[in-house]
Amino acid sequence: MLLPSNPPSILHFLPGSDPPYNILEQHPYLNLLTKCNNINTFKQIHSLIIKTGLHNTVFVQSKLIHFCAVSSSGDLSYALSLFSENQNQHKHNRFIWNSLIRGHSLSSSPISSLDLFSRMLCYGLQPNSHTFPFLFKSCAKAKATHEGKQLHAHALKLSIQFHPHVHTSIIHMYASVGELDFARLVFDKSSLRDVVSFTALITGYVSQGYVDDARRLFDEIPTKDVVSWNAMISGYVLSGRFEEAIACFYEMQEAKILPDKSTMVTLLSACGHTGSRELGNWICSWVRDNGFGSNLQLTNALIDMYSKCGEIDTARELFDGIVEKDVISWNTMIGGYSYLSLYEEALTLFEVMLRSNVKPNDVTFLGILHACAYLGALDLGKWVHAYIDKNLKSSNNASLWTSLVDMYAKCGSIEAAERVFRSIHSRNLASWNAMLSGLAMHGHAERALALFSEMVNKGFRPDDITFVGVLTACTQAGLVDLGQHYFRSMIQDYGICPKLEHYGCMIDLLARAGKFEEAEILMKDMEMEPDGAIWGSLLSACKAYGRVEFGEYVADRLFQLEPENAGAFVLLSNIYAGAGRWDDVARIRTRLNDKGMKKVPGCTSIVIDGVVNEFLVGDKFHPECKSIYRMLDEVDKLLEENGFIPDTSEVLYDMDEEWKEGALSQHSEKLAIAFGLISTKPGTTIRIVKNLRVCGNCHSATKLISKIFNREIIARDRNRFHHFKNGVCSCNDFW
DNA sequence: TTAGGGTTAG
Numbered sequence: 001m002l003l004p005s006n007p008p009s010i011l012h013f014l015p016g017s018d019p020p021y022n023i024l025e026q027h028p029y030l031n032l033l034t035k036c037n038n039i040n041t042f043k044q045i046h047s048l049i050i051k052t053g054l055h056n057t058v059f060v061q062s063k064l065i066h067f068c069a070v071s072s073s074g075d076l077s078y079a080l081s082l083f084s085e086n087q088n089q090h091k092h093n094r095f096i097w098n099s100l101i102r103g104h105s106l107s108s109s110p111i112s113s114l115d116l117f118s119r120m121l122c123y124g125l126q127p128n129s130h131t132f133p134f135l136f137k138s139c140a141k142a143k144a145t146h147e148g149k150q151l152h153a154h155a156l157k158l159s160i161q162f163h164p165h166v167h168t169s170i171i172h173m174y175a176s177v178g179e180l181d182f183a184r185l186v187f188d189k190s191s192l193r194d195v196v197s198f199t200a201l202i203t204g205y206v207s208q209g210y211v212d213d214a215r216r217l218f219d220e221i222p223t224k225d226v227v228s229w230n231a232m233i234s235g236y237v238l239s240g241r242f243e244e245a246i247a248c249f250y251e252m253q254e255a256k257i258l259p260d261k262s263t264m265v266t267l268l269s270a271c272g273h274t275g276s277r278e279l280g281n282w283i284c285s286w287v288r289d290n291g292f293g294s295n296l297q298l299t300n301a302l303i304d305m306y307s308k309c310g311e312i313d314t315a316r317e318l319f320d321g322i323v324e325k326d327v328i329s330w331n332t333m334i335g336g337y338s339y340l341s342l343y344e345e346a347l348t349l350f351e352v353m354l355r356s357n358v359k360p361n362d363v364t365f366l367g368i369l370h371a372c373a374y375l376g377a378l379d380l381g382k383w384v385h386a387y388i389d390k391n392l393k394s395s396n397n398a399s400l401w402t403s404l405v406d407m408y409a410k411c412g413s414i415e416a417a418e419r420v421f422r423s424i425h426s427r428n429l430a431s432w433n434a435m436l437s438g439l440a441m442h443g444h445a446e447r448a449l450a451l452f453s454e455m456v457n458k459g460f461r462p463d464d465i466t467f468v469g470v471l472t473a474c475t476q477a478g479l480v481d482l483g484q485h486y487f488r489s490m491i492q493d494y495g496i497c498p499k500l501e502h503y504g505c506m507i508d509l510l511a512r513a514g515k516f517e518e519a520e521i522l523m524k525d526m527e528m529e530p531d532g533a534i535w536g537s538l539l540s541a542c543k544a545y546g547r548v549e550f551g552e553y554v555a556d557r558l559f560q561l562e563p564e565n566a567g568a569f570v571l572l573s574n575i576y577a578g579a580g581r582w583d584d585v586a587r588i589r590t591r592l593n594d595k596g597m598k599k600v601p602g603c604t605s606i607v608i609d610g611v612v613n614e615f616l617v618g619d620k621f622h623p624e625c626k627s628i629y630r631m632l633d634e635v636d637k638l639l640e641e642n643g644f645i646p647d648t649s650e651v652l653y654d655m656d657e658e659w660k661e662g663a664l665s666q667h668s669e670k671l672a673i674a675f676g677l678i679s680t681k682p683g684t685t686i687r688i689v690k691n692l693r694v695c696g697n698c699h700s701a702t703k704l705i706s707k708i709f710n711r712e713i714i715a716r717d718r719n720r721f722h723h724f725k726n727g728v729c730s731c732n733d734f735w
Numbered sequence: 736t737t738a739g740g741g742t743t744a745g
Contacts, residue, residue: 059736066737095736098737099737130737131738137739163739164739165738166738166739168739171739195740197740199739200741202740203740228740229741231740231741260741262741263742265742265743269743297743300743301744303744328743331745333744334744361744366745397745399745
């Protein structure tokens with residue numbers, strides 16, 4: 001520590017008889033506090049002050065307590081101990097009480113400032129215009145409406161409610177606890193309508209979702225400053241009205257108000273959501289030109305903006321350039337990869353994060369669990385669960401536990417998902433929805449519907465997402481009557497307007513049951529145009545029921561909507577093949593070749609020892625390629641010995657050499673299973689994830705493989721889960 | 736001697 005070159009002479013003052021403030025205030029030892037940035041330096045300064053005898057003055061003691069209580073490099077408990085050391089003197093000093101109350105209002109337990117306040121009153125001291133703002137801030141932070149109202153009454157009694165700072169903090173308090181009417185009343189009662197009180201009220205309106213009312217108030221502000229503009233821009237962002245946030249920023253520029261760093265942070269969020277790359281680039285230059293190039297908050301916001309705009313390399317460059325990354329930098333970058341579905345990159349970066357000794361938090365795991373769920377990386381998901389149990393057990397972030405439920409469900413462990421779900425203390429609607437759709441995905445219709453009744457009985461009001469889960473459950477199990485019942489109930493009992501997804505489930509459900517006429521009637525009732533998925537599910541059903549003519553009609557619609565959807569052409573040609581119309585099969589094939597279209601390649605992944613292994617049809621790129629194909633030969637031999645007859649009805653996939661799809665036996669899921677068989681111990685469950693629906697031939701083969709090799713095989717396809725065990729599949733061949 | 740409004744990642 002740098003000491004003053006000429007130590008001052010030792011002063012002896014008797015307690016309670018302070019010399020004039022100006023003498024003390026200018027004392028060099030006391031001035032050291034302005035440079036003090038940690039509690040240890042403070043303690044050194046404190047000892048120096050004791051040596052000089054200065055500590056006997058109430059003024060100096062109050063300065064010390066104030067520093068400890070309020071400064072970010074202070075220590076509130078140390079302030080309290082300094083206070084109690086000399087309580088008899090200190091209890092009569094309002095400045096000290098105000099400092100302690102302020103300190104508590106900044107702490108993690110702001111409500112404790114009210115205890116100090118009542119102690120202060122007990123000693124006969126009255127609050128002043130400095131005390132009230134701290135107290136109201138505490139109430140605002142702690143959402144203590146009742147206490148806030150009592151304090152409001154106290155301020156009225158002392159007639160200081162119209163003091164500008166007190167007045168604004170009352171408005172802010174009411175706005176923060178959601179009592180907008182009171183906030184408005186206080187605002188209207190006063191002739192003081194400055195930009196600060198306007199802004200406090202505007203923030204209240206925004207927090208309750210009334211952004212248009214906030215805007216009307218904003219327009220009334222006679223002289224707007226940068227803070228009020230920022231409040232309005234962030235109001236639009238918080239309401240998800242990103243375009244308007246950007247428009248508001250341009251208005252601010254026209255009004256010739258210079259933006260600050262907060263403006264840019266908020267604006268970057270709007271740029272990310274709207275993909276406004278140009279404005280984003282402009283802000284990037286602004287950040288550099290205004291000397292904020294090394295500002296962490298802005299750099300993190302830039303990383304977020306660039307990754308949301310799809311410029312992941314630029315984002316990564318910025319990220320790599322940060323010397324001291326904080327947890328938000330890591331989370332933003334991981335979240336960026338996750339947002340762009342670059343899940344493997346997200347997981348790789350997460351490993352680097354752990355090696356860099358940065359402690360992940362709940363937000364980190366939201367991104368990581370999402371990636372695990374997508375990739376089916378159960379082992380990593382389990383590790384995350386163990387980590388959370390150990391380090392974040394007390395997290396009251398319901399989304400975190402819900403993400404775990406979702407991860408387990410999507411990685412095929414529906415029982416583990418349910419165990420986590422049952423352990424959540426405060427379940428929200430999203431938790432119920434995650435569990436419900438998990439059960440539906442696994443084909444556990446009865447359990448899903450029982451869970452639905454349970455959530456309704458517990459007072460949760462189902463939303464549109466809940467009903468997607470309920471209807472999916474009915475669809476996967478072919479429960480036509482129940483599906484229709486829930487669809488009606490959604491509209492009539494819960495007033496939810498069916499969306500495309502709900503119609504999709506219902507049309508799929510009806511068509512799979514062969515009820516084509518009812519499906520058509522429902523389609524005519526729709527308020528919106530059916531999408532490709534709906535026509536696609538109808539086309540699949542046409543194939544299953546051999547409905548050639550209707551299939552042609554449906555395919556026509558689908559071709560108009562998605563001319564590049566090669567899968568639709570394949571499906572139609574399979575319908576022709578099923579009816580023996582080989583000329584039509586050839587015609588479709590020519591059309592496909594003329595258009596030069598490529599079917600989305602089937603891709604299956606399997607995670608072994610934390611590594612994601614991906615296989616395409618006839619893939620020869622895997623390092624273990626030779627052993628995999630040896631195992632595949634063995635599998636095919638055993639399948640044949642056990643009476644397996646390949647299903648050739650979907651033969652088009654494999655007949656056309658130009659499609660380079662390889663033989664049926666080399667479908668990606670079989671390659672992944674073969675790799676699973678050679679890389680895991682006998683009896684271990686094999687988990688695979690496929691990007692498309694599992695094909696009929698592979699489904700039959702996998703059933704038999706599960707029996708021959710005595711393995712449980714859990715496969716996730718684009719639509720649902722298949723649990724293969726002992727020769728049968730949990731979907732009962734209905735998918 | 737202190738004080739009011741906006742301001743990171745999902």
